[in-house]
Amino acid sequence: MTKWMNKTIGELHQLLVEGKVTASELVEDCIQGVLNDSCNSFEATCFEEARKEARKIKEVKEDEYLKGIPYLAKDNYSTKGVETTASSNILNGYVPLFDATVVRKLRQKGMIMVAHTSMDELAMGGTGTTGKRGVTTNPYDHERIVGGSSSGSAAALAQGIAPMSLGSDTGDSVRKPASHAGLVGFKPTWGRISRFGLFPFAPSLDTIAYFTRDVKDSAYLLSALAGHDNNDMSTSYRKKEKYERYVEEKKTLHRIGYFKAVVDAMQDEKIKAAFFDLLEKLRKAGYEVSEYDYPSDLLDALYPTYMIISCAEATSNNANLDGVRFGPAAKDNPQTYREYMKECRTKGFTDLIKRRFVIGSFSLLSANQDEMFSRAQKARRLIVNKMNEFFDSFDYFITPAAFSLPKKICDLSTAWSTNPDFLDNIMTIGNFGGYPSITLPMMKEDGIPVGVNVTGRVFEDGAVLALADEIQTLTGLKNLTAKEVK
Numbered sequence: 001m002t003k004w005m006n007k008t009i010g011e012l013h014q015l016l017v018e019g020k021v022t023a024s025e026l027v028e029d030c031i032q033g034v035l036n037d038s039c040n041s042f043e044a045t046c047f048e049e050a051r052k053e054a055r056k057i058k059e060v061k062e063d064e065y066l067k068g069i070p071y072l073a074k075d076n077y078s079t080k081g082v083e084t085t086a087s088s089n090i091l092n093g094y095v096p097l098f099d100a101t102v103v104r105k106l107r108q109k110g111m112i113m114v115a116h117t118s119m120d121e122l123a124m125g126g127t128g129t130t131g132k133r134g135v136t137t138n139p140y141d142h143e144r145i146v147g148g149s150s151s152g153s154a155a156a157l158a159q160g161i162a163p164m165s166l167g168s169d170t171g172d173s174v175r176k177p178a179s180h181a182g183l184v185g186f187k188p189t190w191g192r193i194s195r196f197g198l199f200p201f202a203p204s205l206d207t208i209a210y211f212t213r214d215v216k217d218s219a220y221l222l223s224a225l226a227g228h229d230n231n232d233m234s235t236s237y238r239k240k241e242k243y244e245r246y247v248e249e250k251k252t253l254h255r256i257g258y259f260k261a262v263v264d265a266m267q268d269e270k271i272k273a274a275f276f277d278l279l280e281k282l283r284k285a286g287y288e289v290s291e292y293d294y295p296s297d298l299l300d301a302l303y304p305t306y307m308i309i310s311c312a313e314a315t316s317n318n319a320n321l322d323g324v325r326f327g328p329a330a331k332d333n334p335q336t337y338r339e340y341m342k343e344c345r346t347k348g349f350t351d352l353i354k355r356r357f358v359i360g361s362f363s364l365l366s367a368n369q370d371e372m373f374s375r376a377q378k379a380r381r382l383i384v385n386k387m388n389e390f391f392d393s394f395d396y397f398i399t400p401a402a403f404s405l406p407k408k409i410c411d412l413s414t415a416w417s418t419n420p421d422f423l424d425n426i427m428t429i430g431n432f433g434g435y436p437s438i439t440l441p442m443m444k445e446d447g448i449p450v451g452v453n454v455t456g457r458v459f460e461d462g463a464v465l466a467l468a469d470e471i472q473t474l475t476g477l478k479n480l481t482a483k484e485v486k
């Protein structure tokens with residue numbers, strides 16, 4: 001058990017300011033946590049660099065919120081000098097020569113990276129079982145998944161190994177594991193934080209995202225990370241804001257909507273009851289909460305649309321993983337580039353990745369493009385248009401972040417799901433529209449957490465954080481760590 005690492009950044013910051021603990025002590029505590037991890041949460045460590053950084057920190061001032069605080073990064077954040085593989089064999093041995101913008105910014109603020117966390121290979125998938133080191137388990141119940149693809153980042157925080165970890169969110173890869181692990185998982189507006197140095201999966205959906213133990217920490221992090229970056233031309237020039245002010249001054253908006261189709265389809269009575277209970281509390285707190293009839297054909301379109309767009313973009317973006325530029329060389333004496341690439345990609349990728357590249361390539365073939373890729377783009381437009389219409393009458397969309405307890409590992413299937421449940425994909429709406437979206441704990445069922453998710457209009461990140469903070473007060477659930485480890 002760690003001594004300090006189960007606290008929030010805010011709490012640790014106060015201790016640092018008062019001189020009650022040193023950055024070196026915090027880093028050692030985090031290292032102990034990493035060494036005692038029981039969920040298979042890690043890919044690579046950078047203990048010595050972390051110790052060196054910590055030694056340089058002599059004092060922490062009141063306004064240096066992040067200084068001296070250890071953190072973890074998903075294994076798809078390019079980190080100079082640290083092996084970064086996105087948990088894929090094809091990138092074994094790849095040590096980047098530069099830092100992702102996010103990593104650089106956190107370093108400038110004095111945050112200290114201690115390790116890279118395990119993930120679903122190349123950030124595709126949602127189970128935490130496809131990375132090259134095997135299954136990452138849920139610390140609340142090791143027989144269950146913690147979810148993915150940011151699995152190690154979630155499992156580590158839930159064990160109290162660090163106060164913050166970076167993930168990435170293309171469909172729900174931070175917001176779903178946050179639900180399964182009792183954490184705050186925040187995906188800010190697309191284009192608010194630079195993605196330079198984040199390994200691309202599907203760049204029109206990919207968003208920097210992260211886990212914290214409370215909402216206020218998430219707000220402080222956004223203030224530190226937001227802003228234009230010349231290395232990422234999709235970043236916005238909008239002025240940066242002090243997002244923590246929205247939380248401190250409770251600057252929430254008023255109208256909250258949930259989808260009729262979602263509540264109609266919910267099976268788990270306990271989750272349903274907790275969700276309605278929360279809506280009632282919000283009403284009592286003065287919010288206008290009502291139902292919205294979002295069309296069910298668009299909800300059914302979420303999964304196929306997501307699959308076609310994300311796989312097409314992934315296929316194109318990962319074409320550089322050919323075994324030549326990165327990763328282990330081919331050994332079977334290939335005679336041509338094609339043979340070389342075939343060997344490296346056959347050995348380097350798991351089946352999930354291969355399947356997604358087949359779907360991506362198929363939908364991009366010129367003969368299929370109109371029928372598949374362009375159609376998916378049109379469907380995305382309809383989904384987002386309807387959502388923007390929703391946001392004409394509502395300020396927030398609220399939904400449970402998960403509709404059942406996390407799956408048991410023994411119940412997972414690799415078979416293609418032919419009848420996907422739209423509920424499992426509801427949070428992809430946040431990526432399709434680039435909306436700010438946050439998951440935080442809502443309840444516990446059999447000791448295992450289940451989260452609620454709030455989404456707002458683009459660039460209204462502050463208002464989303466403010467409502468999340470209000471919900472945190474209403475539920476009383478924050479700063480959770482898994483104690484009842486089975």
Ligand code: GLN
Nearest residue numbers: 125126169170171172173
């Ligand atoms: N579960 C989704 C997928 O399988 C989400 C991935 C993500 O957000 N990176 O693609």
